[in-house]
Amino acid sequence: EGMDSSRDHYQRVLERNPDTCWVVEEEGEILAAALGLSDRRRGFVHSVVVRKDYRNRGLGAQVVRKTIESLRECGTDRIRLFVRKRNSGVLKFYEKLGFAVEEGCHYLYDTSGTPV
Template sequence: MILRTATRQDLPGIIALLTDEDGVGDPADVEVGEAYERAFADIDADPRNEMLVLDEGDGAVLGYLQLTYVPGLGRGGAERALVEGVRVRADRRGAGLGRELMLRAIERARARGCTLVQLTSNKRRTEAHRFYDALGFDRSHDGFKLTLR
């Protein structure tokens, strides 16, 4: 399994994962609009962000996550890593891909000097919560979100 930085060619596969969480969306059916193009370019150009994909060497996106490195004054001024958009293709779940993806992301954060890895997960995703618990994540905080549009 290859963990690599996402490229523009991965964008349809990433969007398929993010928009069809319980299915296996075909990247060929994904319309990549201007907003997606702009967001990808902005994230890709930001040195505090990484978009990581898992594939088996054939270019098909089987897993995805975004890592954002957040500077802060807490924790002695250390960076923390924020994990967003974790997805594994529905027909490949249960084979350890998500665990591999997360462990590699955690190692990247550790190598960068981060002292904390944090994420949020929708309250309805109970399977995901068990997954994060098994990885050693602690449910230490309640998260709050305010939708602006």
Template sequence: MTTVIATYSDGVHRAGVVALWRKTFDYGTPHNDADYSLDLKLKADDGLLFVALEGGAVIGTTMAGFDGHRGWIYSVAVDPSHRRRGIGAALVRHAERALSALGCPKINLQIVSSNEQVVGFYEALGFCVEPRISMGKRLPGRG
């Protein structure tokens, strides 16, 4: 079956994306809830959420963002039954092209420390580990 990468459409893809993210991401924190994350991304209205589809079913995702200075890639997920077929790489490259078209000079991404095995995946796509300290702060109201 052919894989197609498309821009996310809420009325068409939401249930599939939520199911995929719940299957592949086990964050367990309210601010990373799949529906909540989708709602926040849709408020940005930037067209930088992409899905990989086979036969109309969501089998992969990637989300990107651009603030005018740096681009970010988030939520790269491929259903476990469809991995090792180049779908994740195709999603990342699709996001890279979209960010490049916006004039983005550099892309960043973060990897949860418990998911270090994915480092090789990103290195094969040209990303490198940079000497940075990632810091975060949760704002009141969403865990």
């Protein structure tokens, strides 16, 4: 649910960034995805989606970790993603993955492994 409405957009991002995007599929259905973008110095987690009926099973964490790993392999200095502060459940999810709040609504991740 919620994934089909932007399927074409996600497909384009995946095709342009095959080394930094991760998808979990089952029988041709996308269950979870994290899309990473990099300009070699900076990385950005563009989007993380998990199908509603597959949430709370660790799939989101799995694809985010793989995306972070692949962005590091690209040599990024920092990895960012944007989250609304009022979305407290998602904030906790990203904090568990090593992200920290920076100036308002976005998170910053230091690829040395130390949250900032």
